[in-house]
Amino acid sequence: MNENVNDYGYEESEGVSLQYLSKILWNNIKLILIITMWVIVIGVVYTFVVVTPKYTAQTSLTVQVDIEATQTNEQSAIIIANNLIGTYEEFIVSNKVLDSVIEDIPELSDTSLATIRNSISVSTISQVLIIHISVVSESPELAQKLANTIVNNSIEIANDENDPYVFLQNKLKVLDEAKLPEEPSSPNKMLNIVISALLGGIIAFAVVYVKEFFNNKYKTVEELENYLHIKVIAIVPGTIKERNLVD
Numbered sequence: 001m002n003e004n005v006n007d008y009g010y011e012e013s014e015g016v017s018l019q020y021l022s023k024i025l026w027n028n029i030k031l032i033l034i035i036t037m038w039v040i041v042i043g044v045v046y047t048f049v050v051v052t053p054k055y056t057a058q059t060s061l062t063v064q065v066d067i068e069a070t071q072t073n074e075q076s077a078i079i080i081a082n083n084l085i086g087t088y089e090e091f092i093v094s095n096k097v098l099d100s101v102i103e104d105i106p107e108l109s110d111t112s113l114a115t116i117r118n119s120i121s122v123s124t125i126s127q128v129l130i131i132h133i134s135v136v137s138e139s140p141e142l143a144q145k146l147a148n149t150i151v152n153n154s155i156e157i158a159n160d161e162n163d164p165y166v167f168l169q170n171k172l173k174v175l176d177e178a179k180l181p182e183e184p185s186s187p188n189k190m191l192n193i194v195i196s197a198l199l200g201g202i203i204a205f206a207v208v209y210v211k212e213f214f215n216n217k218y219k220t221v222e223e224l225e226n227y228l229h230i231k232v233i234a235i236v237p238g239t240i241k242e243r244n245l246v247d
Helices: 018-027 029-050 074-091 095-104 113-118 140-158 189-213 221-228 240-246
Strands: 002-005 011-014 055-063 120-124 130-137 172-176
Touching: 018 029, 018 189, 029 189, 055 074, 055 140, 074 120, 074 130, 074 140, 095 113, 095 140, 113 120, 130 140, 140 172
Parallel strands: none
Antiparallel strands: 002 011, 055 130, 055 172, 120 130
C-alpha cells in the first residue's frame, strides 16, 4: 500500500492492502460461511432431489470392406472403409433409421425424432475403423434397448436386398452390444457439490464487497483522522448500544 503525507500532516493511503482485505473477510467470516453453506445445500438438493438421473448405454460396430468382393487390395479396402465412416455417422441418425426404431420400441411412440436424435452420440477415432454409439435416457432399460435397436436396424436397412444402400451394404458389423447401465452417467454428484462450494464462496465474497462498499461508517481511528483531517484525542470504548445501557 502506497502512502503519502497530506497538507495537514496525516498519512493518506492509496489503494487497499492485502492485510486490510484479510481483515474485512475475517470480520465477515460468519456471513461468508452461512452464504457458502446455503449455496452448497441448494446444490445438494438440486443434485440429489431435483435432477432426474440419466443413464448411458454404449455400443460399437466396425466398418469392413470385403477385399475379394470389391476386387481391391488391403490398403484400398482400409481407405474405402475410412471414407464410409462419415457416411454411416449420418446414416444412423437419419429419419429412415429412427422411424424404424420407433416402430420397434413402443415406449418411443410419443417421442419426436428430434428428441431421439439428440439422445444419440456417435464418435470415431481417426484411422480406426470402429464407431462408438452412446444413447442417453432416463431409463437404463430403454437406453440399452434403444442403442441395440439403432445399430441392428441401421445394419438391416443398409443390407436390405430390395432397397440396398450400396455403399454400406455388407460393410457393417456389430462389435459390442450395449449392456444395461448400472450407474447413472449424470448428474456428476461430486462435481456439482464442488461447483456449489466454489459458487457459494464467490457469492459470499461479492456480498461482503457490496456490504463494505456501501458502509460509510468509520471503523478505526486511522480512518477518521485520514478522511476528516483531524487529530483524535480520545475514544469512548464500547458500542452506542452498550453506552446507552450504562447511562
